[in-house]
Amino acid sequence: MSLGFTALELARIQFAFTVSFHIIFPAISIGLASFLAVLEWRWLKTKDPIYQDLFKFWVKIFAIAFGMGVVSGVVMSYQFGTNWSEFSRVAGSVTGPLLTYEVLSAFFLEAGFLGIMLFGWGRVGPRAHFFATCMVAIGTCISMFWILSSNSWMQTPQGFLIENGIIVPQDWFAIVFNPSFPYRLMHMAAAAFLVSALLVAATSAWHLLKGRRDALVKTSFSMALWMLLVLAPLQMFIGDLHGLNTLKHQPAKLAAIEGHWETNHDEGMPLYLFGIPDMQAEETKYAIGIPNLGSLIMTHTLDGKVLGLKEFAPEDRPNSLIVFWSFRIMVGLGVLMILLALFALFQRKDGKLFENKWLQRFAVLMGPAGFIALLAGWFTTEVGRQPWVVYGVMRTKDALSPVSAEQVGFTLIIFVVVYCVVFGVGIYYMLKLMHLGPQFIHSSVNDTHDDATVIQASKRPLSTFTEDAEDPEQKEPKQ
Numbered sequence: 001m002s003l004g005f006t007a008l009e010l011a012r013i014q015f016a017f018t019v020s021f022h023i024i025f026p027a028i029s030i031g032l033a034s035f036l037a038v039l040e041w042r043w044l045k046t047k048d049p050i051y052q053d054l055f056k057f058w059v060k061i062f063a064i065a066f067g068m069g070v071v072s073g074v075v076m077s078y079q080f081g082t083n084w085s086e087f088s089r090v091a092g093s094v095t096g097p098l099l100t101y102e103v104l105s106a107f108f109l110e111a112g113f114l115g116i117m118l119f120g121w122g123r124v125g126p127r128a129h130f131f132a133t134c135m136v137a138i139g140t141c142i143s144m145f146w147i148l149s150s151n152s153w154m155q156t157p158q159g160f161l162i163e164n165g166i167i168v169p170q171d172w173f174a175i176v177f178n179p180s181f182p183y184r185l186m187h188m189a190a191a192a193f194l195v196s197a198l199l200v201a202a203t204s205a206w207h208l209l210k211g212r213r214d215a216l217v218k219t220s221f222s223m224a225l226w227m228l229l230v231l232a233p234l235q236m237f238i239g240d241l242h243g244l245n246t247l248k249h250q251p252a253k254l255a256a257i258e259g260h261w262e263t264n265h266d267e268g269m270p271l272y273l274f275g276i277p278d279m280q281a282e283e284t285k286y287a288i289g290i291p292n293l294g295s296l297i298m299t300h301t302l303d304g305k306v307l308g309l310k311e312f313a314p315e316d317r318p319n320s321l322i323v324f325w326s327f328r329i330m331v332g333l334g335v336l337m338i339l340l341a342l343f344a345l346f347q348r349k350d351g352k353l354f355e356n357k358w359l360q361r362f363a364v365l366m367g368p369a370g371f372i373a374l375l376a377g378w379f380t381t382e383v384g385r386q387p388w389v390v391y392g393v394m395r396t397k398d399a400l401s402p403v404s405a406e407q408v409g410f411t412l413i414i415f416v417v418v419y420c421v422v423f424g425v426g427i428y429y430m431l432k433l434m435h436l437g438p439q440f441i442h443s444s445v446n447d448t449h450d451d452a453t454v455i456q457a458s459k460r461p462l463s464t465f466t467e468d469a470e471d472p473e474q475k476e477p478k479q
Contacts, residue, residue, distance in 0.1 A: 008400050010408040011083040014415060016382070018076045021419050023378060024371050025069030030144055030189070031196025032062040033137035036117075040130050049441075050215050057216075057438035058200070061430055063118055066110075068426045072419075083408060087389055087399035091167045094160060094175060095150050102146035110139035141189070148188055152181040154390050155381070156249045167393070179249050183242040184381075190235040191377065194337065195370035197231065200224035201340075202367025203434045205360040216438040218354050221363075225353075229341035236334060240297070247298055247306065250391060253384035255309045256320040257327045258294055259284035263308040268292030268301075273328075277320035282310060284320075315387065323384045330376040333369045340366050 005013070036055055043051035077099070080088045088096070116124060116132035124132070159174030160167050169175060204221035246254045255261075259277040260269060261284065270289035277284045295304040309317050340362055347353045385391055389399040 005405060005409070007403055007405040007408050008397055010405055010412055011079075011400055011403070012396070014083065014408060014412045015076070015079055016379075017412070018072065018079065018415060018419070019378070020375055021423055022069065022072035022076050023374060024195075025065045025072060026140070026144070027192040027195040027371070027374055028065035028199065029062055029069055030140045030192035031194075031199075032058055032065065033133075033140045034193070035196055035200070036062060037130075037133045037137040040133050044126060044130055050219055053216055053441050054220055054438055056441055057433075059118065060433055061199075064426055064430050064433075066114070068423055072423065075415075082411075083401050083403060084389075084399050085401040087394070090165065090394055090399070091154075091390055094153060094157075094167055094169055097169075098146055098150040098153070098176070102143050102150075106139045106143035106146065109142065110136050113139070144188060144192070145185065148185045149176045149178070149181055152184045153178045155184070155385055156180040157390050157393055162393075167390070180242075180245055183238065183245050186238045187235070187242050187377070190231050190238055191370070191374050193227065194231050194235060195374060197224045197227040198337070198363075198366055198368075198370040199434075201228065201363045202365075203437065205363035206434070207437045208354060209357060209360045209364065212437070213354065214440070216440065220438065222348075222353065225341060225344040225348075225363075228337060229345055232334065232337040232341050236338070239331075239334070243298065250384070251307045252309065252312045252316060253318055253323070254298070255307055255312075256318040256384055257323050257380065258298075258306070259287065259320055259324045260294070260306060261308045261310050263311055264295065264303075264305055268296070268303045269294035269298065269306045271297060272324075275324065277324050279317070279320060284324075318384045318386050323380045326376040326379040326383070330373045330380065333373040333376070336366060336369060337373075 036059055039051045039055045039058070042048070043055065080092075080095075113132040113135040116129060117136050120129045120132060153175055156179040157175075158178050159169065159171035161170050162168070200220050201224035204217050204224060207217045208221060243254070246257075256277075258269070259272050259275050261282055268291065270287075270291050271293035272284060272287050272289040275284040275287035275289070292302045295306060296302055298304060298306050309320065340359075343359055343362065344353060347356045347359050353359070387395050387397070389396045
């Protein structure tokens with residue numbers, strides 16, 4: 001049951017499949033956890049039950065995403081022992097402790113306060129519950145810190161020696177804060193918040209299109225778009241810094257991303273908008289580019305030199321066709337995010353934020369864009385690192401376990417079936433909840449907020465809510 005692939009190819013496909021399923025759930029939980037913390041903070045500050053009702057709705061989405069993220073992450077980690085045991089044997093002295101730190105400092109923090117966050121309303125005080133929500137949000141960010149540190153070290157390794165073929169840590173500060181880590185951490189954090197902002201905006205836009213005009217929908221729509229306006233341009237800036245770092249530490253990856261084969265010595269490198277890189281012919285066919293723009297972006301000069309793929313041995317080159325297009329999908333969706341945010345800003349100034357159906361349709365269509373851009377970015381990062389599992393130190397083919405193609409192929413089929421069933425049901429339930437939308441619980445259905453109030457309140461971007469600590473039957477609705 002090898003499916004016509006080698007064991008190495010199937011093991012890579014299997015890991016790519018499981019990590020692609022996994023990454024979308026932590027992205028949701030990272031963004032929504034902070035969104036929930038801001039909503040609860042707004043509720044504590046203003047006592048406006050709108051924020052509590054929003055929390056009550058989005059905490060359900062967060063709980064589902066968090067649970068599926070934990071389950072899919074555990075399954076993924078087992079592959080280090082099944083398919084990639086040589087990687088664990090050689091590099092486990094670095095990656096093992098980093099993942100352990102993630103469990104000890106982040107997962108235990110999340111698990112310790114998650115129950116209070118989900119079930120503590122009316123059982124602990126409002127401030128204690130808010131503290132628990134903040135701890136969960138901080139825990140998700142700490143988890144991201146350690147996971148990105150481990151992965152970034154594989155991209156730009158330092159702080160180690162090799163003894164008897166085994167990687168031995170020498171400087172943990174250098175290992176954790178390796179050269180690409182700050183940029184990758186910022187890039188991933190912004191991506192996670194963009195995923196959640198687009199999810200909230202799309203859900204709210206869907207209900208606006210269906211005719212809802214209550215404060216729950218308006219507030220969440222406005223807040224999500226404020227967040228998008230801040231983060232989408234910031235993500236482009238972070239991406240530029242990350243690109244400069246990649247040019248310095250992983251020039252082969254950058255050359256593959258740009259479909260750049262010949263080092264430009266006498267003129268600037270063009271930026272290809274379209275092309276089909278051919279690994280055998282060593283050229284980018286049907287290329288359509290803008291002269292000198294590649295050098296301007298990569299080196300911040302019009303004629304800056306950028307190494308071409310031909311400077312590297314064929315066996316050391318990433319697959320340019322894959323990363324060329326995955327990168328452009330990511331960037332293209334990022335541009336659309338900025339356009340959506342600017343479109344919303346102009347409509348906000350004209351007082352038509354909640355009435356423009358073109359804006360709402362645009363927001364609904366952009367709902368999945370955060371997930372697609374996230375996956376495209378990860379494909380660019382991981383495929384661009386090939387053929388290395390630890391860049392410049394250990395090749396991917398040397399990290400493989402002594403398994404047959406039939407064994408890996410059989411388990412891959414099982415993974416596909418189980419994941420599609422289990423996580424398909426979870427995703428379906430999340431979509432069903434979003435289709436239902438936030439409901440009035442503590443606030444009156446007749447409670448209306450004018451547009452100016454909604455927009456002013458929503459300038460504190462991430463928000464959602466949970467139940468009030470008070471008994472809802474004893475709380476008078478706001479008139």
